[in-house]
Amino acid sequence: MAERRDHTYKIIELVGSSPDGVDTAIRNAMERAGETIKNIDWFEVREIRGAMNEGEIGWFQVKLGVGFRVLDPADLTDD
Amino acid sequence: MAERRDHTYKIIELVGSSPDGVDTAIRNAMERAGETIKNIDWFEVREIRGAMNEGEIGWFQVKLGVGFRVLDPADLTDD
Amino acid sequence: MAERRDHTYKIIELVGSSPDGVDTAIRNAMERAGETIKNIDWFEVREIRGAMNEGEIGWFQVKLGVGFRVLDPADLTDD
Amino acid sequence: MAERRDHTYKIIELVGSSPDGVDTAIRNAMERAGETIKNIDWFEVREIRGAMNEGEIGWFQVKLGVGFRVLDPADLTDD
Amino acid sequence: MAERRDHTYKIIELVGSSPDGVDTAIRNAMERAGETIKNIDWFEVREIRGAMNEGEIGWFQVKLGVGFRVLDPADLTDD
Amino acid sequence: MAERRDHTYKIIELVGSSPDGVDTAIRNAMERAGETIKNIDWFEVREIRGAMNEGEIGWFQVKLGVGFRVLDPADLTDD
Amino acid sequence: MAERRDHTYKIIELVGSSPDGVDTAIRNAMERAGETIKNIDWFEVREIRGAMNEGEIGWFQVKLGVGFRVLDPADLTDD
Amino acid sequence: MAERRDHTYKIIELVGSSPDGVDTAIRNAMERAGETIKNIDWFEVREIRGAMNEGEIGWFQVKLGVGFRVLDPADLTDD
Amino acid sequence: MAERRDHTYKIIELVGSSPDGVDTAIRNAMERAGETIKNIDWFEVREIRGAMNEGEIGWFQVKLGVGFRVLDPADLTDD
Amino acid sequence: MAERRDHTYKIIELVGSSPDGVDTAIRNAMERAGETIKNIDWFEVREIRGAMNEGEIGWFQVKLGVGFRVLDPADLTDD
Amino acid sequence: MAERRDHTYKIIELVGSSPDGVDTAIRNAMERAGETIKNIDWFEVREIRGAMNEGEIGWFQVKLGVGFRVLDPADLTDD
Amino acid sequence: MAERRDHTYKIIELVGSSPDGVDTAIRNAMERAGETIKNIDWFEVREIRGAMNEGEIGWFQVKLGVGFRVLDPADLTDD
Numbered sequence: 001m002a003e004r005r006d007h008t009y010k011i012i013e014l015v016g017s018s019p020d021g022v023d024t025a026i027r028n029a030m031e032r033a034g035e036t037i038k039n040i041d042w043f044e045v046r047e048i049r050g051a052m053n054e055g056e057i058g059w060f061q062v063k064l065g066v067g068f069r070v071l072d073p074a075d076l077t078d079d
Numbered sequence: 080m081a082e083r084r085d086h087t088y089k090i091i092e093l094v095g096s097s098p099d100g101v102d103t104a105i106r107n108a109m110e111r112a113g114e115t116i117k118n119i120d121w122f123e124v125r126e127i128r129g130a131m132n133e134g135e136i137g138w139f140q141v142k143l144g145v146g147f148r149v150l151d152p153a154d155l156t157d158d
Numbered sequence: 159m160a161e162r163r164d165h166t167y168k169i170i171e172l173v174g175s176s177p178d179g180v181d182t183a184i185r186n187a188m189e190r191a192g193e194t195i196k197n198i199d200w201f202e203v204r205e206i207r208g209a210m211n212e213g214e215i216g217w218f219q220v221k222l223g224v225g226f227r228v229l230d231p232a233d234l235t236d237d
Numbered sequence: 238m239a240e241r242r243d244h245t246y247k248i249i250e251l252v253g254s255s256p257d258g259v260d261t262a263i264r265n266a267m268e269r270a271g272e273t274i275k276n277i278d279w280f281e282v283r284e285i286r287g288a289m290n291e292g293e294i295g296w297f298q299v300k301l302g303v304g305f306r307v308l309d310p311a312d313l314t315d316d
Numbered sequence: 317m318a319e320r321r322d323h324t325y326k327i328i329e330l331v332g333s334s335p336d337g338v339d340t341a342i343r344n345a346m347e348r349a350g351e352t353i354k355n356i357d358w359f360e361v362r363e364i365r366g367a368m369n370e371g372e373i374g375w376f377q378v379k380l381g382v383g384f385r386v387l388d389p390a391d392l393t394d395d
Numbered sequence: 396m397a398e399r400r401d402h403t404y405k406i407i408e409l410v411g412s413s414p415d416g417v418d419t420a421i422r423n424a425m426e427r428a429g430e431t432i433k434n435i436d437w438f439e440v441r442e443i444r445g446a447m448n449e450g451e452i453g454w455f456q457v458k459l460g461v462g463f464r465v466l467d468p469a470d471l472t473d474d
Numbered sequence: 475m476a477e478r479r480d481h482t483y484k485i486i487e488l489v490g491s492s493p494d495g496v497d498t499a500i501r502n503a504m505e506r507a508g509e510t511i512k513n514i515d516w517f518e519v520r521e522i523r524g525a526m527n528e529g530e531i532g533w534f535q536v537k538l539g540v541g542f543r544v545l546d547p548a549d550l551t552d553d
Numbered sequence: 554m555a556e557r558r559d560h561t562y563k564i565i566e567l568v569g570s571s572p573d574g575v576d577t578a579i580r581n582a583m584e585r586a587g588e589t590i591k592n593i594d595w596f597e598v599r600e601i602r603g604a605m606n607e608g609e610i611g612w613f614q615v616k617l618g619v620g621f622r623v624l625d626p627a628d629l630t631d632d
Numbered sequence: 633m634a635e636r637r638d639h640t641y642k643i644i645e646l647v648g649s650s651p652d653g654v655d656t657a658i659r660n661a662m663e664r665a666g667e668t669i670k671n672i673d674w675f676e677v678r679e680i681r682g683a684m685n686e687g688e689i690g691w692f693q694v695k696l697g698v699g700f701r702v703l704d705p706a707d708l709t710d711d
Numbered sequence: 712m713a714e715r716r717d718h719t720y721k722i723i724e725l726v727g728s729s730p731d732g733v734d735t736a737i738r739n740a741m742e743r744a745g746e747t748i749k750n751i752d753w754f755e756v757r758e759i760r761g762a763m764n765e766g767e768i769g770w771f772q773v774k775l776g777v778g779f780r781v782l783d784p785a786d787l788t789d790d
Numbered sequence: 791m792a793e794r795r796d797h798t799y800k801i802i803e804l805v806g807s808s809p810d811g812v813d814t815a816i817r818n819a820m821e822r823a824g825e826t827i828k829n830i831d832w833f834e835v836r837e838i839r840g841a842m843n844e845g846e847i848g849w850f851q852v853k854l855g856v857g858f859r860v861l862d863p864a865d866l867t868d869d
Numbered sequence: 870m871a872e873r874r875d876h877t878y879k880i881i882e883l884v885g886s887s888p889d890g891v892d893t894a895i896r897n898a899m900e901r902a903g904e905t906i907k908n909i910d911w912f913e914v915r916e917i918r919g920a921m922n923e924g925e926i927g928w929f930q931v932k933l934g935v936g937f938r939v940l941d942p943a944d945l946t947d948d
Contacts, residue, residue, distance in 0.1 A: 007175035017086035021813035023890035048835035096165035100260035102574035124601035127282035179734035181416035206756035244412035254323035258576035285598035333402035337655035339495035361522035418732035481807035491560035497653035519680035570797035639728035649876035718886035811892035838914035
């Protein structure tokens with residue numbers, strides 16, 4: 001049973017940004033997430049938008065669900 | 080690159096309530112969120128419901144995505 | 159007003175797993191959540207998937223929104 | 238078992254209208270529903286529209302699911 | 317206020333069928349609805365399906381929301 | 396033509412509940428519906444939620460569309 | 475590059491109406507659109523509704539996205 | 554036939570804003586639209602968001618589809 | 633158990649076309665499907681679009697899910 | 712490059728049935744699929760319905776996307 | 791009030807194309823839009839498709855909502 | 870009529886993968902599909918996800934609907 005409960009995942013929602021494109025916006029968010037969350041398993045793209053800046057695309061913005069395994073109770077409440 | 084990573088946002092999901100209406104339910108949730116999150120940028124309404132109480136509308140309930148900029152790694156894990 | 163703000167809820171997104179079926183996957187996630195979150199009110203099923211393992215269903219996986227009342231500001235930022 | 242079956246709810250779909258705004262349109266529909274249905278528990282907003290009248294907003298129109306507990310079989314067939 | 321409450325509408329969900337096509341399936345359902353509901357205002361198509369019968373299309377099936385004005389409380393509970 | 400009109404179906408929306416799981420919640424709602432509606436053909440699951448009760452899952456709640464054939468005009472207005 | 479930019483399309487949203495049925499409602503909207511837009515490529519059905527008139531279907535109403543190639547900048551701003 | 558073609562509607566998409574709430578944001582957009590479009594019939598709410606400004610809700614933002622009857626061909630291309 | 637497994641259905645996705653309208657586009661796809669699949673049970677309309685051809689509607693295009701019973705394993709892999 | 716192309720997956724859509732419940736309906740479909748497809752990785756639940764039979768639930772019906780790795784070109788065209 | 795009405799935005803729907811990929815398709819549409827619309831604020835990706843050409847991807851096609859501030863009434867009717 | 874039936878299309882659902890980004894994941898799936906399906910016309914992006922691998926994005930995964938013309942009955946059953 002303990003093992004089964006270890007297969008609980010939490011998903012947080014992030015928006016990554018980049019002036020370069022969709023892939024880099026995703027990579028920037030995942031790099032940021034990886035600094036404090038160690039056991040990320042997957043991401044899901046939920047929305048792609050962008051903000052203009054002086055007539056150019058200033059930022060591609062990608063909303064992501066970021067899923068990671070909950071290893072101990074503190075993971076659940078801190079992330 | 081550091082700057083780009085600063086343009087990472089996190090979205091948390093809240094439900095605000097009010098007996099007065101939709102706007103106040105939103106305001107109550109945002110006021111609550113603002114007490115502990117300092118750099119909130121936007122909200123998105125995801126669902127509007129309500130609960131009856133003795134034949135009257137007891138609570139308007141508005142589910143919100145609340146987005147804020149992640150300024151340092153602790154922001155990511157604590158909110 | 160204080161009372162109204164107490165009717166703010168937060169929803170976190172979890173994925174529960176079980177080799178036994180949908181109900182147990184939900185129960186495993188809720189049991190896990192209940193260890194650190196004391197005032198959970200409801201859950202909403204958002205997705206049902208599964209992973210195969212050697213030709214058998216290894217895991218039923220149920221994505222849940224888990225809602226709980228925010229009692230003090232720390233609840234908001236820690237969960 | 239009898240008790241469990243008492244936790245059956247029925248949802249009817251109404252559209253409330255008001256020239257004043259979204260909240261009043263909801264209140265008007267719920268007031269109307271409450272005249273004949275005694276045990277309403279909740280509502281869900283499903284659509285918000287409006288009709289113009291001579292260049293002004295004539296009616297805000299809110300489509301609602303209205304949920305109430307089914308207490309005896311006649312409730313099921315009459316509402 | 318009484319007038320405003322008269323602008324409450326109820327929507328019931330019907331499926332009309334026809335071997336001839338989508339339009340006739342809609343017409344059959346609306347003709348049926350019109351026999352007992354006098355003040356129908358609009359319909360919304362929610363789903364189009366069909367059933368095969370011996371290698372031919374046996375029935376086009378169109379799920380409709382059918383909206384009508386609630387004129388007196390009995391309308392609300394009887395339809 | 397009469398025959399075609401007999402292939403009109405009505406769908407009502409119910410929520411079934413059970414502390415045991417999704418299947419039983421569906422069965423409870425369908426058993427309840429079957430007491431007063433004689434010619435039910437199918438159901439469609441529209442939402443799965445649950446309510447907690449003292450840290451346990453108190454109720455699995457399944458929102459269902461319940462479809463049945465309209466045999467005479469009274470069926471249309473009474474269910 | 476000039477050629478690529480010529481492969482920009484604009485989509486406008488129309489509602490076509492007809493007392494005869496879905497196909498004619500679509501045809502009426504497209505005929506209307508074709509009077510002023512010369513290079514229409516495709517349409518997408520987004521909603522099918524209808525309005526009753528004295529107990530009969532008065533109008534089938536079909537909401538369409540209508541896509542056409544943008545050939546010069548004026549096309550973009552005028553349609 | 555000419556008459557039928559007159560029952561063609563166009564829908565444009567606007568976002569209205571207000572610091573006061575959802576209703577006023579809708580009213581502001583409709584007032585703006587009414588200055589140049591004379592025959593508006595209805596609006597549909599498509600999204601509700603908001604922007605924060607110094608810890609307060611700066612703007613409620615409501616995305617609307619605004620529908621109006623196309624009376625002559627110029628209406629189609631100019632709006 | 634063998635019998636239950638016989639109640640497995642497969643759904644393939646087709647797009648039927650016709651210059652005549654939605655119904656004929658559906659019929660053309662189902663006629664085509666019926667040439668090689670013997671036990672089709674139902675279809676579900678998933679999208680309705682159309683392609684223009686020299687200012688006229690060249691093709692109504694209807695995307696369909698086509699469901700049929702899987703009678704032996706080869707049905708599963710060949711269709 | 713060859714390796715990357717090996718990470719192509721195909722998803723087929725099945726409906727599994729069972730008189731016993733949602734889990735068994737899923738298991739029946741996956742058991743059937745596993746007889747002819749050797750490398751299934753995951754499934755996604757897309758719809759849950761049911762058919763009544765003499766006043767009882769005759770069949771729970773679960774529509775599934777079933778994903779498997781495409782190992783050689785024949786896999787792509789045969790499943 | 792005048793200021794509030796200036797915070798009205800219009801969204802037009804474009805499809806950008808490119809043989810190179812999703813980002814360039816977006817950039818091509820936004821470059822085209824920027825030639826005639828001066829105050830574009832944001833875009834929202836609504837659909838990603840592609841057209842094959844002789845066995846290769848001929849065009850990535852991205853449907854966008856393009857939002858810009860309405861500064862004077864002519865902006866509303868001309869774009 | 871024969872010609873019309875030739876305008877039947879089939880859509881299969883694939884997931885393409887790449888460590889490089891969204892565009893390459895699409896290209897890998899389409900290249901794979903093109904090896905055995907000769908007359909592919911278009912693709913539709915249905916989902917974008919990704920899998921992490923040792924703290925890096927291991928695979929961008931793009932779910933696609935891939936549409937191709939059905940030229941003879943064997944195409945229908947083999948793909």
